[in-house]
Amino acid sequence: MDHIIDGVLRFQRDVYPNREALFQELSLAQTPTMMFIGCSDSRVVPELLTQQGPGELFVVRNAGNIVPPYSPQPGGVTASIEYAIAVLGIPDIVICGHSNCGAMTAIQKGAERLESLPAVARWLHYADVARDAVALEYPGASEKDYLDALVHENVLVQLDNMLTHPTVAKALEAKQLRVHGWVYDMSSGTVETYDANAHAFVPIGSAPFASATPGKTQLP
Numbered sequence: 001m002d003h004i005i006d007g008v009l010r011f012q013r014d015v016y017p018n019r020e021a022l023f024q025e026l027s028l029a030q031t032p033t034m035m036f037i038g039c040s041d042s043r044v045v046p047e048l049l050t051q052q053g054p055g056e057l058f059v060v061r062n063a064g065n066i067v068p069p070y071s072p073q074p075g076g077v078t079a080s081i082e083y084a085i086a087v088l089g090i091p092d093i094v095i096c097g098h099s100n101c102g103a104m105t106a107i108q109k110g111a112e113r114l115e116s117l118p119a120v121a122r123w124l125h126y127a128d129v130a131r132d133a134v135a136l137e138y139p140g141a142s143e144k145d146y147l148d149a150l151v152h153e154n155v156l157v158q159l160d161n162m163l164t165h166p167t168v169a170k171a172l173e174a175k176q177l178r179v180h181g182w183v184y185d186m187s188s189g190t191v192e193t194y195d196a197n198a199h200a201f202v203p204i205g206s207a208p209f210a211s212a213t214p215g216k217t218q219l220p
């Protein structure tokens, strides 16, 4: 843990003073322009991946970048989405999956991997639809291809789940929100985005404004 404490001290000594004006401004308010829903995996670093700084991304991370369907029960993801849209007025939400995801691997391996992890097993049921869809679509796939397909399919399933949230549905209807589905490949640094019009994941550079919800997303 020493290196972590050293990092905090270094931040206070070297980083904060150099950007004090920014931090002072941010101490009063935040105006992030994107909500980033990603996996807790330590190798997925939203600010690094998008080259954004403090105050620019509103981030939720959990095992498997999951968005449970809307429920009146208390939930951290639900509350964060509601706040992002209704209070912060964030115009873009991305759900970002990633290559070699441990949560998706656990689903792939099934019961043997999850029997000692009851909480994880229950949480990952939110990805059951993705698991079943991939099993149906890629019956003979290699382990690697199956996992890759599951990572992509899970992003689409979580996008569908997000659309069940009333705040999201309302903002989409009012054309105040765009939602995006990304997959980050950490072995190459590439990011794919889901283009609903093409029904495919495409390189983000070739379709930077691709939307996961066709016909509902034309912001001014």
Ligand SMILES: [Zn+2]
Pocket: 039, 040, 041, 063, 064, 065, 098, 100, 101, 102, 103, 104
């Ligand atoms: Zn992951």
